[in-house]
Amino acid sequence: MPLALLPPIIVEPLVRAALIEDLGRAGDITTDAIAPADLAIAGAFVSRQAGVIAGLDLARLAFTLMDPKIAFEIERPDGAAVGAGETVARVSGSAQGILGAERVALNFLSRLSGVASATAALVASVAGTKARIVCTRKTTPTFRAIEKYAVRAGGGANHRFGLDDAVLIKDNHVAVAGGIVPAIRRAKAHVGHLVKIEVEVDTLAQLDEALAEGVDAVLLDNMDLDDLRRAVDRIAGRAISEASGRVTPQSAPAIAATGVDLISVGWLTHSAPILDVGLDLAC
CATH class of the missing domain: 3.90.1170.20 (Quinolinate phosphoribosyl transferase, N-terminal domain)
Known part of the structure; x- marks a missing residue:
């Protein structure tokens, strides 16, 4: 396209x-x-x-x-x-x-x-896998639209553009809610039927909790390769899988090989x- x-x-x-x-x-x-x-x-x-x-x-x-x-x-x-x-x-x-x-x-x-060049290098590093390289909200203030455009120019895709795009329940939200389950349930009760819900998880136990609640996507944060593979197996297509944490052109191929759908990379827009x-x- x-x-x-x-x-x-x-x-x-x-x-x-x-x-x-x-x-x-x-x-x-x-x-x-x-x-x-x-x-x-x-x-x-x-x-x-x-x-x-x-x-x-x-x-x-x-x-x-x-x-x-x-x-x-x-x-x-x-x-x-x-x-x-x-x-x-x-x-x-x-x-x-x-x-x-x-x-x-x-x-x-x-x-x-x-x-765009940094994005293209990461995209090339995962060629042959289903993983897509996506950016984050870690952008230069007021430059988000153009930096995310540059990611697309490099062959990558965009994550959320802002806090109103979708629900992304992160660790601090979980802490405030008192757990993953209450956080997800409160989010579902609050948003409309077209709003997707993603949850950040650090462990396989948290992943199981999130999947049981029927979320749309899970952010597998800083998991090692073995846990990423186990996570993808447990998800089994029930949600979109997203890996993040210290991704480089050298580490991206192994992360992609675990079978994740998305690899999110903050430094593309804050440090390229x-x-x-x-x-x-x-x-």
């Missing part, structure tokens, strides 16, 4: 805020001093590393908010794998507009491409390194 781009109404406020932050109270005083107002330039966005591209629409928007006449041409779309030295997009138009928006465009492009992308001007 083709990658669906985010609607402009979602990304425009983020890009606008980033430009306002960077331009401050007086605008780009360096470029204003050096580049004549009527000077036109052109440049290419080049990936310095191999990876997966994401965030080109945000980069484009950074330039067009500065000057609607700036042209931005995409050569390698979001979700595309690129090699080191490959051109992903070209920009041309006002020097003042391009240089004023350059850093904001690169920040979005490098950050989101880094998330950027993909180094630069703007080379044709001067």
Whole structure:
């Protein structure tokens, strides 16, 4: 299925805020001093590393908010794998507009491409299994929509977008309720019939309790491989199985081999390194 781009109404406020932050109270005083107002330039966005591209629409928007006449041409779309030295997009138009928006465009492009690249590496590591790589709510504040978009660009899938998507009963909820069973029963009594319920479990005994209550999904948190295999056997298709905890491209294949449906990875959106992308001007 083709990658669906985010609607402009979602990304425009983020890009606008980033430009306002960077331009401050007086605008780009360096470029204003050096580049004549009527000077036109052109440049290419080049990936310095191999990876997966994401965030080109945000980069484009950074330039067009500065000057609607700036042209931005995409050569390698979001979700595309690129090699080191490959051109992903070209920009041309006002020097003042391009240089004023350059850093904001690169920040979005490098950050989101880094998330997409890290996701793609994990997806590749579990190829041949049924496991899907999913992200979490451990996102940069206000960037959740675009970081989760970058996960999709890398071939991953999204977990909850917010606290109102679904019920996820975690250990602190269990502590407040006095146990897994009362927590699940209170949740079922509270939510509507379309809301799914997932429970985080640390042990096989907790898993048995959750399954007996008929939950939709179970989060198998920080279980070792033997317990994960036992858990999948006990679940036997009665609920969606999700593994989490210290997942890397090296550990993911063994986790996937246990038969879990999902592998959730928080660091994809909170700690993935950027993909180094630069703007080379044709001067």
